[in-house]
Amino acid sequence: MKKVSIVTVNFNQPQVTEDLLRSLQEVNNYPNVEIIVVDNGSTVNHVRDWQRKYPEIIFVRSEKNTGFAGGNNIGIGYATGEYLFLINNDTEVTAELVGRLVLDMESNCKIGIISPKIHYFDHPGMLQYTGYTPMNYYTARNASIGQFEQDKGQYDSLSGVTGYAHGAAMMIRREALEKAGMMSENYFLYYEELDWCERIRKAGYEIHVDLNALIYHKESVSVGKRSALKEYFMNRNRILFIRKNAPGFTFFIFCCYFFATVVPRNLLQYMKNREFSFIPVFLKSISWHFTNKPDSDNLGYRMTR
Incomplete structure (x- = not known):
């Protein structure tokens, strides 16, 4: 029986983390x-x-505070298992979860990383994730399949290859990790698992989802539904992901789309919602790319507790 290293990261949420540890029992x-x-x-x-x-x-x-990728990378450094299962501290597991994902890994050596089905913890039976659609590199858009729907098993046949793993729960094969490398820490929050999946795919592995395995996610416990932190990194990293993973011409088309559509739409939304403090944060998330290379470790955001 191969060893599984379960890695989770805590930041100012001791009770949430202890809830996870109890569920892991x-x-x-x-x-x-x-x-x-x-x-x-x-x-x-x-x-x-x-x-x-x-x-x-x-x-x-x-x-x-080294962010999502940095914290997980620290944990990976201590892991000795053949498989590494990275889960958010704001999740709670089900009894069959780990064994089911290991069975998938053992039965298919092409799987580099795999996620389970995810339900919202506070909304019993509501889906958050049953896989991701492929990324549209011209708009940097994709979708979480089935999100916000009641789980009636309507997507269970989709088990297998998917667009991306979900950062809240993903098991990676050590050999795939060694070939693809650690997560990129300059994302800090958001898109880092998508970037990781791209590198795992380029290393010759597949990205899978098993919809017979289930985990519960307390979404938005870590950052909040709306915050300056989230606005900054969601927009900065959306651009960063395309810079790192799309060909030059595709990135050019994306920039045209972003400045013609996303920028005016977001600015109008901030003004309509009287979220004026988000405007400089949003503009800063864009201007970062004019002064930093894609692999820069300058986050461009002052982290406070």
Whole structure:
């Protein structure tokens, strides 16, 4: 039985993280796991208390908030499993989840990374993810299949190859990780798992979803439904993803679309909603690209707690 390293990242959410750890105790059908929790620069360091409370779990403290990719990369550095299961701390697992995903990996060596079906935690039976459509590189748009629909099994036949894994829960094969490399940390938040999937695909592997495996996600616990942080990184990284992954001419077409459609639409929406503080944040997310290369580690955003 191959070992699975379960990695999760905490940032100022100790109770949410402990809820996840309690749910992981239900993963009793696959005993060969190690659990790694990265405290990603939280204001209050709970690591010592957690070490006493959960002696069987590996806890790692980062004094700096390194973002979604950085926090997971720290955890990956401590992982010893053949498979690595990266899950958000604002998720809760089901008993068969890990064993089911391992079975998929063992039965198909082409799978580089796989995600389960995701339900919204606070809305029983409501789908968040049953796979992603391919990316339209001219608009940087794709869709989460079935999102906001009640789960009646209508998408279960879609198990198999999908556009992208979901960052809330994704199991990666170690060999694929070694070929594709770690997640790009200069995304900080959003789009980093899509970029990772592109590199895993280029390394010769497939991206899969198993709709017989299920996890629950407390969406928006980490960042909030609307915030300056989210507005900045969603827009900055949307452009960054295309810069990194699309051919030059495609990127040019995307820029034409973005400036002709997205910029005026967003500005009008901010004014209509009286969200005036978002306007400089949005403009800053665009101007970052005029002064930084795609691999720059300058986030262009002052991180505060």
